Amino acid sequence: MISGPQKLGGPICPFTEDEFWAAHDEWGFNCGPASLATMAGLKPAEVRGLLPNFEQKRYTNPTMMLQALGIGVQHAGDSQKLTQYGICRIQWEGPWTQPGAPAKWAYTKTHWIGAFVIRGYPRVYDVNDDWQEMVDWEKNTVPALTATIERATGKYRPTHRWELILK
Numbered sequence: 001m002i003s004g005p006q007k008l009g010g011p012i013c014p015f016t017e018d019e020f021w022a023a024h025d026e027w028g029f030n031c032g033p034a035s036l037a038t039m040a041g042l043k044p045a046e047v048r049g050l051l052p053n054f055e056q057k058r059y060t061n062p063t064m065m066l067q068a069l070g071i072g073v074q075h076a077g078d079s080q081k082l083t084q085y086g087i088c089r090i091q092w093e094g095p096w097t098q099p100g101a102p103a104k105w106a107y108t109k110t111h112w113i114g115a116f117v118i119r120g121y122p123r124v125y126d127v128n129d130d131w132q133e134m135v136d137w138e139k140n141t142v143p144a145l146t147a148t149i150e151r152a153t154g155k156y157r158p159t160h161r162w163e164l165i166l167k
Contacts, residue, residue, distance in 0.1 A: 011114075013130060014041050020127070023048070031112040032060025034127040035087050036068055039114040039164055060112060062089055062160045069162055085116040089160040092145075094152045109149060110159070113137075 014037060015023075023029035023044035033054065037047045050068040051060055065087065089112055091097060096105040114125030115134070122134035129141045146152040 011038060011041065011116075011125070011131075013038050013125070015043050019044055027055050028058040030058070030060075031127045032065065035112040035114045035125060036065065038125045039085070039087055039116075061107065065089070065112070065160070065162070069164075083115045083117075083161050083163050086114070086161060086163045088113050088115050088158045088162075090156045091159045092149055092152050093155040093157065094149065109152070111145065111156075115161075 029044050033047045051064045052067050092109040124134050124137040125131050126141050146154045
């Protein structure tokens with residue numbers, strides 16, 4: 001159940017930058033748990049432990065996110081669009097997404113975001129750049145992130161999308 005504070009432009013990030021860095025340093029809080037926390041209106045401590053084996057792995061795969069969504073957050077499963085209000089796993093494109101490339105190679109080049117549509121305009125929550133309109137995220141944040149990934153093309157595609165149910 002989504003219970004976090006809302007504002008006209010969308011959810012308010014439920015944690016401060018200091019809380020982010022404290023959780024990051026203590027247990028690896030990053031894009032997966034941050035997207036879950038933001039979209040569910042939870043603090044980092046409240047998502048800690050919801051993603052199975054996250055503290056050992058320091059990454060979130062779709063199975064882990066699905067298990068976390070089964071614990072206290074109602075969701076409607078994968079959708080065919082970005083999401084009206086939900087969590088998305090992004091696949092950065094590069095040689096690892098070409099036909100014949102090993103699937104496990106592509107799994108290391110992913111990212112989690114929160115997304116929602118308000119008045120027809122998609123907005124994205126990215127732990128690296130907070131809330132912004134999707135066009136601005138694609139214009140500014142995506143190139144900055146993919147520039148750090150050797151041989152990335154600068155393109156992406158959503159691979160997993162879960163619509164969260166507001167109550």
